[in-house]
Amino acid sequence: MTRIAVLQMQSGIDPDANRATLVQAADDAAKGGAAMLFTPEMSGLLDRDRKRAAQSIVAEEEDTVLAAMREAAARNGIWIALGSLAVKGEGDRWANRSFVIDDRGGIAARYDKMHMFDVTLEDGESWQESSAYRAGDGVVAVDTPVGRLGLTICYDVRFPALYHALGHLQCDVIAIPAAFTRPTGRDHWHILQRARAIEASAYVVAAAQVGEHEDGRATFGHSLVVGPWGEVTLDIRGDAPGLAFAEIDRDRVAGVRRQVPSLANRRDIPEPAQR
Template structure:
């Protein structure tokens, strides 16, 4: 399976962000990708007060990426967006996955919310405006069981173990990882999730500055089940492509059967 991770610098202009996302999907399809993955909050990154009105899973956001999947004939993992939440004060941070015919294959709502206070560096309370999801999701993409997650989920290995035990061979991580944590933790955590679960990991990140005064790390990458980085994006918008060898994954699981040997 050929896959692409798309790296964007989404900001306040939603129409521009969606236009860039579409162009990257077109490049992925032209490069032979069967699946293209977009980053977290692909349509908007900025001040909460300026965020687009939350939408249902069949709203304009979904229609845009369903059309892209159908017109390009590829699987589209649409990063995430602000879905209508359980009350008037909170949304869901939601992933949608579309089949090549444009139909909706899966929905995942981010479970772990980024509530962090680092004195003098960052203050962010995602739970003030976002409600947590409650269900883990494994869906088939091109016949391959694929586990879904979003950004801060990456720090919780128990989620990924549940996905692997449920059959996942691919783990997908759309993100807007901050620069101050990303430069030390992003690659380490992604490679750890690949190694311990013997899965391919596809991580699509936001890159660059956005309001209010934050910077995303980027470095989108594709990692094999041995923990080897197969491809990594430079520090710019664009796509990064790699071919997944699913036979190699099964060989790794047979020769080093850590999943089969687990006792807890």
């Protein structure tokens, strides 16, 4: 069994304030005996005003939140799955980028969100992530204290092929950091997280944003840990941020894969014939 910490966060428009929250969470996670801390999508800055946000978005080597978390990881001897940061990418686009930081402060892996959140909901809430962010194109997994960790971000959860790929990479755990809207969260959050865990026969760790944010948005919360059988082992309820702990049992993953070897049994589905 490996102990992890999951941060439910209410990120705002001030990277300095968000950085302080994240560093404190790393300290508290280590004190609580966690080998690894998981944080939400857009941990360092959550701001839908892109003109204002542009003043704070820099290249990753200049990002003070990333630097602080690398230092906190090394000081505490803890791994950190930093859900994502907005960083400057290629050309005029940004990247929504996850980082895995090892217990010496090194960057063990990076992942750029593949699927852009371009939606308009029935209540009029509209998001066009691709207008500012460039989508990633690589499947990423990395060996960590919790086993092999697959990296995804938020809207990726709606695209099962990515989780099939991570399952075939024998991921023990898949991170799905998120800033889920309340309308979609109420109806889809728990179902999607459990489905992805079952499909990949792996743990899912979904650290989430929660509550009313400075930029005017509202996020669903309910940070989750889901086991490989689809059982919810942690659900941070309520509208408040906080830190919680859970256990990852890699033997449980192996046991589920022996019982239902769906990854081994999977066949490639041919494209349908054109009519």
